[in-house]
Amino acid sequence: MEESLHPEKGSEHRVTPPHRSQAPRRKVHQVRQGQSQVHTDSLAGEEPLEIRLTHPSVRDPISIAVTMRTPGDDFDLAAGFLFTEGILPSREAIHSITYCRDPKVDGEQRYNIVNVNVYTDVSLHLEHLTRHFYTSSSCGVCGKASLEAIEVRGIQALPDGFTTTDEIIYELGNTLRLSQSVFEKTGGIHAAGWFDGQGNLLALREDIGRHNAVDKLLGHAFLHKHPPLSQGILMVSGRTSFEILQKAAVAGIPIVVAVSAPSSLAYDLAHQFNITLIGFAREGRFNIYTGGHRILLKGSNH
Structure with missing residues (x-):
């Protein structure tokens, strides 16, 4: 099981944490025409994943988000989240991506925590983190403010051409x-x-x-x-x-x-x-x- 990824090496390995299934099986009672039969069924796997950032200038990892996910491709998920939230500007900002290696964390739970380790010269833009804002706001956000938030991040209208x-x-x-x-x-x-x-x-x-x-x-x-x-x-x-x-x-x-x-x-x-x-x-x-x-x-x- 590969527990780390270094983008500069160009690895395409898909990472799935050990002892985690994307489709765990559970016992169910299937009822048809008044008769019940016991069998096992595959369910969509769901577990929490905490995404953390580590930076040489900060002593402890920075907790960015916790999301409920299906185990598998966790490193892609963490990188994609940080990219689309505008926190990391480019692939070259990432030194490595690893599961949690803190011995104080329960062994299996380490695979529900991903650390994205960035280089010293990378500036973090945590103010761009919008998902937490939208999902935790109790007073709501109007559509106009939502669109303006994207414009503030410098996102431009896409060019024509592709068909x-x-x-x-x-x-x-x-x-x-x-x-x-x-x-x-x-x-x-x-x-x-x-x-x-x-x-x-x-x-x-x-x-x-x-x-x-x-x-x-x-x-x-x-x-x-x-x-x-x-x-x-x-x-x-x-x-x-x-x-x-x-x-x-x-x-x-x-x-x-x-x-x-x-x-x-x-x-x-x-x-x-x-x-x-x-x-x-x-x-x-x-x-x-x-x-x-x-x-x-x-x-x-x-």
């Missing part, structure tokens, strides 16, 4: 579904897929949380320098929220496709930052909410 076709969009959902190995076992887990403009699946990540699946996927691309995120399509298995579109804007992703519907604030963000937003992409149809100029329709001259 794909309706025929490719039609096929993304089938490709994503057939590639979801954990969903196949559990029926209760989300997926995020990264496609090129020709509809080829470049990477896929699964998690019980939609945002975590996206963080894992973008963290993978962030760490391993895959083709530019500006030249591809992000597809998610559920609905699209403000947070998912925020991550797309930070990463420079021009097209976001979902099996279900977008929220109103996701729509507003996509419109403001020139992101093509597509929903209900299943069964040979889809809705284009914003950025229709990037989708070339069969039989159209535009």
Whole structure:
């Protein structure tokens, strides 16, 4: 089991903590036509993950966030979260990523804590950490303030140029579904897929949380320098929220496709930052909410 990752070595190894299953089995009573049978069923794994930052100038690790996740690809999740929240500017800022090595922490629980270790000359931008703000605020945040918060971080509207076709969009959902190995076992887990403009699946990540699946996927691309995120399509298995579109804007992703519907604030963000937003992409149809100029329709001259 590899317990550390050094981005400069270019490792593509997918890290899963020991004794953790993405689809643990549990005893269930299955009832059909008044009869009950006992058998075992696979469930979507769910455990907490604490993401910490360590910096040579700070004595103790800085706790950034705790998220409920499906074990597996934890280093991708931590890197993707820090990237899309604007805390780390580049892959080169990371010296290594490790599980917790504190002997005072219970052995198994060490694998529910990830330390992202950065270089001495890296400036941390903890004021950019927005997820905690949005999820803990008791008084609420208006949509206008949410969009302005992204602008303050210097995120610009995406350029035009990248396009794909309706025929490719039609096929993304089938490709994503057939590639979801954990969903196949559990029926209760989300997926995020990264496609090129020709509809080829470049990477896929699964998690019980939609945002975590996206963080894992973008963290993978962030760490391993895959083709530019500006030249591809992000597809998610559920609905699209403000947070998912925020991550797309930070990463420079021009097209976001979902099996279900977008929220109103996701729509507003996509419109403001020139992101093509597509929903209900299943069964040979889809809705284009914003950025229709990037989708070339069969039989159209535009």
